[in-house]
Amino acid sequence: MAKFAKGDHVSWNSEAGRVRGRIVKVHEADFDYKGHRRRASKEEPQYEIESDKTGHVAAHKEDALTRLDS
Helix, strand or coil, rough: CCCCCCCCCEEEECCEEEEEEEEEHHHHHHHHECCCECCCCCCCEEEEEEEEECCEEEEEEECCCCCCCC
Protein backbone atom coordinates (compact mmCIF):
# COMPACT_ATOMS: atom_id res chain seq x y z
CA MET A 1 0.00 0.00 0.00
CA ALA A 2 1.27 3.48 -0.87
CA LYS A 3 2.85 5.40 2.01
CA PHE A 4 2.30 8.76 0.27
CA ALA A 5 -0.65 10.22 -1.64
CA LYS A 6 -1.21 12.71 -4.45
CA GLY A 7 -0.74 16.22 -3.04
CA ASP A 8 1.70 15.22 -0.29
CA HIS A 9 4.68 17.57 0.14
CA VAL A 10 7.95 15.59 0.07
CA SER A 11 11.70 16.04 -0.37
CA TRP A 12 14.40 13.92 -2.01
CA ASN A 13 18.09 14.04 -2.89
CA SER A 14 19.19 14.98 -6.41
CA GLU A 15 22.51 15.84 -8.04
CA ALA A 16 21.73 19.48 -7.20
CA GLY A 17 21.05 18.75 -3.52
CA ARG A 18 17.83 18.42 -1.54
CA VAL A 19 14.68 19.12 -3.59
CA ARG A 20 11.11 19.72 -2.40
CA GLY A 21 7.92 19.14 -4.31
CA ARG A 22 4.37 17.80 -4.39
CA ILE A 23 3.33 14.34 -5.52
CA VAL A 24 1.29 14.63 -8.71
CA LYS A 25 0.80 10.93 -9.47
CA VAL A 26 1.10 7.58 -7.68
CA HIS A 27 1.95 4.56 -9.85
CA GLU A 28 1.01 1.09 -8.63
CA ALA A 29 1.68 -0.65 -11.96
CA ASP A 30 4.58 -0.53 -14.44
CA PHE A 31 4.68 2.70 -16.46
CA ASP A 32 6.74 4.51 -19.11
CA TYR A 33 8.61 7.59 -17.93
CA LYS A 34 10.84 9.70 -20.19
CA GLY A 35 11.37 6.80 -22.59
CA HIS A 36 12.11 4.19 -19.92
CA ARG A 37 9.96 1.46 -18.41
CA ARG A 38 9.65 1.92 -14.64
CA ARG A 39 8.60 -0.94 -12.39
CA ALA A 40 5.90 -0.30 -9.82
CA SER A 41 3.33 -2.32 -7.89
CA LYS A 42 0.91 -1.88 -5.01
CA GLU A 43 3.64 -3.24 -2.71
CA GLU A 44 6.36 -1.01 -4.25
CA PRO A 45 4.73 2.11 -5.74
CA GLN A 46 6.59 4.89 -7.52
CA TYR A 47 5.72 8.57 -7.40
CA GLU A 48 5.87 11.46 -9.86
CA ILE A 49 6.77 14.63 -7.99
CA GLU A 50 6.77 18.20 -9.31
CA SER A 51 9.58 20.38 -7.93
CA ASP A 52 8.44 23.47 -6.02
CA LYS A 53 11.29 25.51 -7.47
CA THR A 54 11.59 24.48 -11.12
CA GLY A 55 8.37 22.65 -11.97
CA HIS A 56 10.50 19.70 -13.18
CA VAL A 57 8.79 16.34 -12.69
CA ALA A 58 10.81 13.43 -11.28
CA ALA A 59 9.88 9.81 -10.57
CA HIS A 60 11.06 8.15 -7.37
CA LYS A 61 10.57 5.05 -5.28
CA GLU A 62 9.02 5.40 -1.85
CA ASP A 63 12.25 4.95 0.11
CA ALA A 64 13.83 7.98 -1.62
CA LEU A 65 11.17 10.35 -0.26
CA THR A 66 10.72 12.16 3.04
CA ARG A 67 7.36 13.68 4.01
CA LEU A 68 7.38 17.42 4.79
CA ASP A 69 4.90 19.54 6.67
CA SER A 70 2.83 21.55 4.22
